[in-house]
Amino acid sequence: MKVALFIPCYVRAVAPSVIEASYKLLRYLGVDVAVPEGQTCCGQPMGNAGYEDEAEHLKKRFEKIFEEYDVIVGPSPSCVVYVRERYGELFRGRIYEICEYVHDVLKPTSLPGRFPHRVSLHNNCHGTRLEGLAAPSELNVPYFNKLKDLLSLVEGIEVVEPERPDECCGFGGLFSIEESAVSVKMGEDKVRRHLATGAEYVTAADSSCLMHQGGIIAAQKLPLKTIHIVEILASGL
Amino acid sequence: MSTEKHAAAARKYLKDTAKVDWQDETLWLVRGKRDRLSKQIPEWEALRDAASRIKLYSNSHLPELLEQFESHAVANGAIVHWAKDAGEYRDIIGGLLTGHGVRLFVKSKSMLSEECGLVPYLEGLGIEAVETDLGERIIQLMGLKPSHIVLPAVHIKREEVGRLFEKEMGTEPGNSDPTYLTHAARRNLRQYFLKADAAMTGGNFAVASTGEVVVCTNEGNADMGTSAAPLQIAAFGIDKIVPDRESLGVFTRLLARTATGQPVTTYTTHYSAPRKGTEFHIVIVDNGRSRILADREHFRLLNCIRCGGCMNTCPVYRRSGGYSYSHFIPGPVGVNLGMASDPDRHKGNLSACTLCHSCEMVCPAKVDLAEQIYRWRQHYHTSAGKKAISDGMAFLMGGPGRFGAGLTVGPGAMKALKAVGGHWGKGREFPDIVSSKNLESIEKQDHGK
Ligand code: SF4
Numbered sequence: 001m002k003v004a005l006f007i008p009c010y011v012r013a014v015a016p017s018v019i020e021a022s023y024k025l026l027r028y029l030g031v032d033v034a035v036p037e038g039q040t041c042c043g044q045p046m047g048n049a050g051y052e053d054e055a056e057h058l059k060k061r062f063e064k065i066f067e068e069y070d071v072i073v074g075p076s077p078s079c080v081v082y083v084r085e086r087y088g089e090l091f092r093g094r095i096y097e098i099c100e101y102v103h104d105v106l107k108p109t110s111l112p113g114r115f116p117h118r119v120s121l122h123n124n125c126h127g128t129r130l131e132g133l134a135a136p137s138e139l140n141v142p143y144f145n146k147l148k149d150l151l152s153l154v155e156g157i158e159v160v161e162p163e164r165p166d167e168c169c170g171f172g173g174l175f176s177i178e179e180s181a182v183s184v185k186m187g188e189d190k191v192r193r194h195l196a197t198g199a200e201y202v203t204a205a206d207s208s209c210l211m212h213q214g215g216i217i218a219a220q221k222l223p224l225k226t227i228h229i230v231e232i233l234a235s236g237l
Numbered sequence: 238m239s240t241e242k243h244a245a246a247a248r249k250y251l252k253d254t255a256k257v258d259w260q261d262e263t264l265w266l267v268r269g270k271r272d273r274l275s276k277q278i279p280e281w282e283a284l285r286d287a288a289s290r291i292k293l294y295s296n297s298h299l300p301e302l303l304e305q306f307e308s309h310a311v312a313n314g315a316i317v318h319w320a321k322d323a324g325e326y327r328d329i330i331g332g333l334l335t336g337h338g339v340r341l342f343v344k345s346k347s348m349l350s351e352e353c354g355l356v357p358y359l360e361g362l363g364i365e366a367v368e369t370d371l372g373e374r375i376i377q378l379m380g381l382k383p384s385h386i387v388l389p390a391v392h393i394k395r396e397e398v399g400r401l402f403e404k405e406m407g408t409e410p411g412n413s414d415p416t417y418l419t420h421a422a423r424r425n426l427r428q429y430f431l432k433a434d435a436a437m438t439g440g441n442f443a444v445a446s447t448g449e450v451v452v453c454t455n456e457g458n459a460d461m462g463t464s465a466a467p468l469q470i471a472a473f474g475i476d477k478i479v480p481d482r483e484s485l486g487v488f489t490r491l492l493a494r495t496a497t498g499q500p501v502t503t504y505t506t507h508y509s510a511p512r513k514g515t516e517f518h519i520v521i522v523d524n525g526r527s528r529i530l531a532d533r534e535h536f537r538l539l540n541c542i543r544c545g546g547c548m549n550t551c552p553v554y555r556r557s558g559g560y561s562y563s564h565f566i567p568g569p570v571g572v573n574l575g576m577a578s579d580p581d582r583h584k585g586n587l588s589a590c591t592l593c594h595s596c597e598m599v600c601p602a603k604v605d606l607a608e609q610i611y612r613w614r615q616h617y618h619t620s621a622g623k624k625a626i627s628d629g630m631a632f633l634m635g636g637p638g639r640f641g642a643g644l645t646v647g648p649g650a651m652k653a654l655k656a657v658g659g660h661w662g663k664g665r666e667f668p669d670i671v672s673s674k675n676l677e678s679i680e681k682q683d684h685g686k
Contacts, residue, residue, distance in 0.1 A: 009634060014668040019679070020679055023679050023680070033680075034680060035679060035680040040633075040634040040635070041630065041634035043631075043634075045627065045630055046627045046630060046631050047611075048592055048611065048614075049614065049623055049626075049627045050587075050614030050615050050616075050617070050618050050619070050623075050627075051615075051618075051624070051627045051628075051631070052615055053615070054627065054628065054631050055631050055634075057631075057635060058631065058634050058635070061635075125591070125592070125593035125594060125595070126592075126594075129593070129594040129595065129597075129598060130594060136595075136598050137272065138272070138550065138595060138598035138599045139282060139598055140275050140276050140278070140279075140281035140282055141282065164265070166595075167552055167593075167595075168552045168591050168593035168595065170552065170591060171591070172590075172591030172592060172593070173592075174623050174626060174627065175588065175590070175591045175592075177623070177626065178244055178588045178619070178620055178623050179243070179244045179247065179553070179588050179589065180244075180663065180665075181244070181247055181248035181251045182244075182247050182248075182251065182553055182556050182557055182589075183591075183665075184663065184664040184665050185251055185257065185556050186552055186553075186556060186591075187664075187665060188664065189261075189556075211668045212665070214666075214668065215665035215666045215667065215668060216664065216665050216666075218665075218666035219664055219665050219666045
């Protein structure tokens with residue numbers, strides 16, 4: 001079985017360490033993962049902004065690069081969902097967000113390393129509501145949270161959630177620029193609630209939410225750090 | 238209602254942080270109540286599925302269901318009118334009122350009357366319309382429009398209501414106790430109920446198998462009005478039709494729980510026949526609904542039962558208020574309904590969505606609200622700046638070389654982005670563009686070990 005690592009463009013740009021952590025985690029769990037060359041962007045930012053058709057060439061490029069793989073794994077729920085939902089049938093059933101893949105398919109029972117910190121978990125919108133990483137607060141379904149399950153495998157960690165654990169943090173792609181006033185307000189509210197948990201770190205499965213929240217944290221010089229969940233899971237590797 | 242783009246109006250609204258936070262907390266509390274109640278019903282999700290299916294069925298069988306409704310309503314003694322648009326709706330109601338010599342009439346809350354501009358029209362005919370639902374009355378006395386479809390005065394503080402009632406109803410200066418003010422309003426409204434020549438309601442549901450118009454309220458003012466006046470009018474959109482009482486039960490279980498976090502509205506009145514010696518007129522209105530029905534990408538909008546749940550959960554609505562939207566219905570469903578009615582006028586609302594999808598999961602009738610906003614965005618573009626950024630990104634991502642080069646000049650590119658986009662930098666730092674290193678090489682390095 002051929003497994004490929006999908007590198008979302010903004011993760012490469014703002015948090016490349018997430019890619020290395022993803023690679024290490026998959027390798028540690030026995031996956032012979034390839035990192036195909038020539039990757040750029042899946043087209044999600046353009047699509048969500050209303051320019052899906054203008055990102056058609058990116059879709060073609062993506063398809064060409066990943067067609068040959070049986071499984072594609074990427075560290076970003078929203079990009080994965082975008083490819084799954086907007087690319088037609090081609091990648092349905094074989095593209096996974098990395099936490100989903102590790103939790104549902106690889107099913108580790110332990111992970112090496114320690115992360116002796118209090119961590120506030122941001123359940124991001126697309127991960128929770130579209131990707132199924134956790135039970136959305138709106139629905140009357142049995143509670144589950146795959147991210148918490150995975151984090152609980154890391155020794156020493158204390159996982160907490162902010163009030164309104166899956167309310168949107170206000171990033172929303174180009175929303176963050178076009179509606180910057182609302183976006184910043186949402187981010188400030190979110191960060192304030194993380195801070196109230198007494199956590200040292202904010203974690204999430206999506207680097208874009210963390211980039212936005214990290215921007216607020218930096219502007220307000222708050223005693224909080226952001227870290228992608230995969231970096232915690234791979235902290236002993 | 239805003240005449241500028243949502244983003245600009247919201248920026249102004251956000252200046253009063255205390256008010257924004259208060260509004261956000263108030264609406265979030267309602268969402269919280271809704272969550273608690275919905276979780277007490279084990280079959281909640283099945284109910285939502287049923288509601289969605291019943292609506293899809295009803296809206297795709299409108300001709301027969303509406304005619305069935307009409308024949309039962311007529312048999313019950315009601316008089317049925319059909320209005321294809323807002324103009325006909327106004328003419329019919331205006332004609333009925335003038336024909337009966339009505340000078341004063343009481344009405345309970347109806348979003349359809351807002352949609353069709355009824356009250357200003359009637360004022361032009363010299364007919365005074367008194368809103369009788371407390372929230373609507375407050376808004377009317379203040380000369381404002383509703384900022385929410387279920388809680389029209391949710392943005393008004395009780396102190397403001399106290400001052401208003403002091404002026405309008407002679408209440409004690411400085412007393413803004415809600416119970417006291419509610420009693421004062423009740424006393425004040427009584428005189429209108431007794432004097433009114435006609436009473437009007439909207440309709441939450443119309444039951445095809447019985448010809449009943451069902452009105453759900455909490456204050457009972459609709460019933461006060463319709464119990465006293467010699468002429469009663471009920472008007473509703475064609476999308477309010479449900480096949481029978483059994484299917485109605487699905488919606489009454491969902492409506493109040495989602496809208497306000499109550500098990501059921503205090504009053505659920507089935508209007509079927511006129512009282513002895515009075516007339517009961519029913520006005521069935523299209524006003525663009527059949528056009529929505531014909532739109533492949535947006536027909537599910539007609540599933541909406543106007544519960545307001547999507548507003549309470551919308552993180553953008555909660556922080557930008559009802560008046561930042563250009564349409565009279567704000568929030569997720571308002572963005573969509575505005576686009577369905579006049580896209581060029583309302584496309585400035587399309588930015589008011591992060592695509593968080595919370596609304597879709599709250600919606601009792603499963604309207605695909607976020608997905609529809611995504612679709613409108615593909616056809617209606619809202620800002621040149623956004624297009625420039627999107628184009629720039631699409632170009633940059635067109636090849637790994639360009640992308641790599643883009644990353645190398647990252648900080649500069651980000652600055653440019655900031656200039657185009659405007660306000661990222663206010664209140665929020667830019668991330669560092671960390672590296673342009675070839676990540677694909679990790680695989681080779683690893684395998685080389
Ligand atoms: S779209 Fe759904 S949640 Fe929003 S008002 Fe209509 S029924 Fe309620």
